[in-house]
Amino acid sequence: MNFDELENMARFMRRNILEASLACNLSAHLGGGLSIVEITATLYGRVLRFDPKNPSWADRDRFILSKGHGVLGFYSALLAAGMISEETFKTFQHNGSDLIAHPVMNPALGIESSNGSLGHGLSMAIGLALAARRKHQNHKIYVLLGDGECNEGSVWESIMSAAQFKLDNLIAIIDYNQLQSDGDSRKIMDLGGLSEKLGSFGWDACDVDGHCIPELFSAMTRPPRPGCPRVLVAHTVKGKGISFMENNNDWHHNRLTQANFERAIAEVGEIQ
Amino acid sequence: MMEITPANARLWSRLGSRGMFGQAILALAGSDPKLMVLSADLGNSSGLERFRNSYPEQFLNVGIAEQNMIGIAGGLAKEGFTVFATSFAPFISMRAAEQIRMNLGYMELNVKAVAIGSGLAMGLLGNSHYGLEDAAIMRAIPNLTVVCPADCGEIAKTVFAAASHHGPMYIRLTGSVNTPVVYQADYPFEIGKAITLREGKDIALIATGSMVHAALETAIRLEAKGISCSVVNMHTLKPLDTGVLEHLCTTTKLMVTLEEHSRIGGLGSAVAEHLAGFGQHPPLEIIGLADKFDKAGEYPYLLDMHGLTPERLTETVFTRYQRIA
16 A cells, blocks of 8 residues: 555544444543554555465464554554455444453454553564574564553563563564543653663664654665664554544543534545 | 372372473373463463473563463463463452453363462462462353362373363362372373272262361271261362262261362352252261461361371261261
8 A cells, every 4th residue: 555545544534433422322442442443444454464364374464453452543544455345344242242341362354463451462472583583584573652641560571571581573662642541641640752762671672653654664664773672652642533532531432422423524534 | 191000100299280280281292282381470380381391482481460461471371362361269269260261261262270288288388379268259250160189190191181171170189298198090081070099888078188187088988987988189270170069978877178279169068059949958067278377387287186197087978967866
């Protein structure tokens, strides 16, 4: 996909996020799902190597959604990428569904791991990266964390070890939207200077605009710095794309009414 | 495979449970190129020096970071490796409990979490290092198989059985060095299948880990008092061999469980959970550690203090039996 097509994919995803949230008639993690849409669109539309007809292809790139509550920005990307059907996508948050509020490992649907509890995904990604290196496989491991998630001590255990093990086949992206469940991250547990912190831990760290697809693409795909895991601190807006949700933590986890749905969908724009 | 002979049994007993685990892993490595062994900076204390030196590519020290270790183990297992992740019992079972729940339980990844020095074996290092509650916690996590081998020979059996068993496990190693020998000769070992070591008609002594040998010694002492005991090695705490329990229910007058673990949540609880479903069963005496953090001491001192030596066990079981006889 070219960048215009990726922008279009992001609009398609936002539309589907809103429709699935309305249809389930339950609270959903809209804010943190919308903030990652450009990141997952860039990954699933252009960067990741995978085969929807063969989801367990051994040489596929791996993607772990460590911030498991971001599923709306993940399932909608899997839908756009043809990994899950529209019929399956429509079961979002239905009783007994494969697509609930946090990912449940499902190789057939391209969901690599079960998440939801924060601070687990980067450790698993390190295991996947070590396995790829040991098996002389060239695929890459991508893992998406939340900034609030970085409050977890286990995240820092894994940050240290990825650098120690020189995993240059590992690319982490941190959704740096600066809002967590109880409010402003800077007031709760300030991660200020996150990319500098990560750089000092031995990572190839950079700041990117997490809603700028060309910038994300370039940062994800430039050649690795030998022996260094890479991290993109993706500056994002929680609730991105829907004006009344942007930077409004009421939409961390909330139910979409018909009236709000209509206001929101009008802002998404037409799919080409 | 490592064959149990009288000479091996003597040698392995001197190595103790940690040294034996290291030997078994070393023997396994040659036959399993997919083996990976992870340690949270306790490789030396876990008997893994020779493995690390012989197979450096298959050994990973993740630093003092048990949570990260289990996540990494999960990732490696997902890609087809057989992963043994090791640390001291409380650190692996409690510091990393939720990682075990997610990776081994929820995702059923093929990781064997190995608890070194469980029970009271850490002696004067104190309660911070004891494994008092680990079996209770691990047993409650869906999909986990929990095994607690009876002696060094059975540690070797467990390691080999674990490697060929596809699925998550918690392996609980009790005992220190110069561990008493239960098995002098080779025998068939199967995860989930208890082993009856002795048949008797009065009391069933159902033991796990270090308490299996103590149960055999207790049975001999009770025999001298005219009481005949069955002794069962319940090496697998989950899934529990309920068939053997049902047999004992109808053939004995008192059932006794013995474990170097809190009386809450371990073997005794597992047996009680099963027996509770029966209209009639013999009384059940659960012998284990009291629900408290007690004073520390050397391992033999602790076993005596907690009433887990054959002499003390004989008194306890005899007194209990007199109440029903």
